[in-house]
Amino acid sequence: MKEIILLIFGAISAFCLTALAIPKYADKIREWPKNKYVLFSITIVAIAIFLPLLNYFIQVDSKKELILEQSITEALSNVTPAVQQRIVEDINALRKEINKTGEVNITKRDRAIKMWRLSSNAIRNNDRDKALYYIDLSLKCVNTGVAHSFKGLLLESTNPKDALKEYKWGLELNPEYAEGYNNIAAFYSTKLNDIENAEKGYRNAIKYNPNYAKAYNNLSCILIKKNKDAEALEYLFTAIKIDPSYSDTYHNIGIVYSKAGKYKDAEKYYLKAISCNQQISIYYVALALCYVNVGKTERAIDYLEKAVKIGYNDYNITPANKYVKSYAA
Numbered sequence: 001m002k003e004i005i006l007l008i009f010g011a012i013s014a015f016c017l018t019a020l021a022i023p024k025y026a027d028k029i030r031e032w033p034k035n036k037y038v039l040f041s042i043t044i045v046a047i048a049i050f051l052p053l054l055n056y057f058i059q060v061d062s063k064k065e066l067i068l069e070q071s072i073t074e075a076l077s078n079v080t081p082a083v084q085q086r087i088v089e090d091i092n093a094l095r096k097e098i099n100k101t102g103e104v105n106i107t108k109r110d111r112a113i114k115m116w117r118l119s120s121n122a123i124r125n126n127d128r129d130k131a132l133y134y135i136d137l138s139l140k141c142v143n144t145g146v147a148h149s150f151k152g153l154l155l156e157s158t159n160p161k162d163a164l165k166e167y168k169w170g171l172e173l174n175p176e177y178a179e180g181y182n183n184i185a186a187f188y189s190t191k192l193n194d195i196e197n198a199e200k201g202y203r204n205a206i207k208y209n210p211n212y213a214k215a216y217n218n219l220s221c222i223l224i225k226k227n228k229d230a231e232a233l234e235y236l237f238t239a240i241k242i243d244p245s246y247s248d249t250y251h252n253i254g255i256v257y258s259k260a261g262k263y264k265d266a267e268k269y270y271l272k273a274i275s276c277n278q279q280i281s282i283y284y285v286a287l288a289l290c291y292v293n294v295g296k297t298e299r300a301i302d303y304l305e306k307a308v309k310i311g312y313n314d315y316n317i318t319p320a321n322k323y324v325k326s327y328a329a
Contacts (some may be wrong), residue, residue: 020131025287056312090146090150093179093185094112094116108141109141111141116134116146119135119154144173145173146180147179149166152187182201185204189222213239213249224256255286256291258290267291270283270286284307284312285312287303288301290303
């Protein structure tokens with residue numbers, strides 16, 4: 001709307017100035033007004049309206065940008081350094097894709113990134129509706145595969161059919177986006193129980209980002225399901241080299257060793273998982289079951305107590321669910 005208003009008064013001002021400066025051309029365009037003083041007065045009024053309007057809209061846009069920057073800064077200050085690092089990586093991927101689109105409008109490019117950042121922070125604050133609102137604004141600025149993939153994540157729980165469409169659309173726009181392959185692979189695995197397509201997705205994620213620890217870990221989970229434990233261990237140890245603080249990797253190594261009956265090794269990695277992240281209850285349960293299998297009942301109870309304290313209640317997640325359930329009851 002503001003562009004239309006500025007265009008109207010700008011056009012009037014330009015026409016009147018042309019008429020004053022080059023009367024012979026203006027006469028051919030329009031004979032009214034013949035009185036150059038009337039024309040001069042119209043010009044002054046048009047300019048008097050146009051310039052203040054232009055200044056007002058510039059101030060409004062500047063104020064909006066300032067509020068936006070403050071919102072982003074505040075949101076980023078409430079996340080951990082690891083999350084901040086992940087945000088930076090995603091923003092770099094988005095910026096790289098925007099550069100490839102050839103979009104020359106700097107304002108659109110910047111706002112696409114800012115809207116994505118606000119969407120990302122909104123979902124971390126469990127505000128899904130606001131996250132969808134911001135990601136749609138980002139897509140209106142520049143249509144990117146990164147944003148479509150993120151929108152797929154937002155839609156998974158309420159509209160899985162559309163989520164899959166967003167994932168696929170995102171990869172069509174950006175076929176080298178490793179995070180996009182990881183997201184769609186996780187969708188195939190958890191929502192559709194399609195481990196073959198999940199495996200393909202994770203392998204593509206690693207192909208396009210050989211330093212993607214999460215993809216190595218997720219691929220190992222698929223391989224464990226397929227009883228390819230030796231190959232799974234290779235990917236898990238690769239993930240540790242890339243990110244020694246990634247707790248899920250240690251937990252999954254513990255699972256592989258538990259399956260093989262190597263409970264001493266399993267204990268070591270379960271403890272390492274807990275040391276990396278003390279808020280994941282299933283780590284404590286896995287370690288407790290490890291102790292059950294070697295007859296260390298007191299230790300098992302100790303870790304079950306810790307698991308229940310931090311919210312564990314899914315008693316069907318392990319083969320020893322009866323033991324866990326009877327204790328927690």
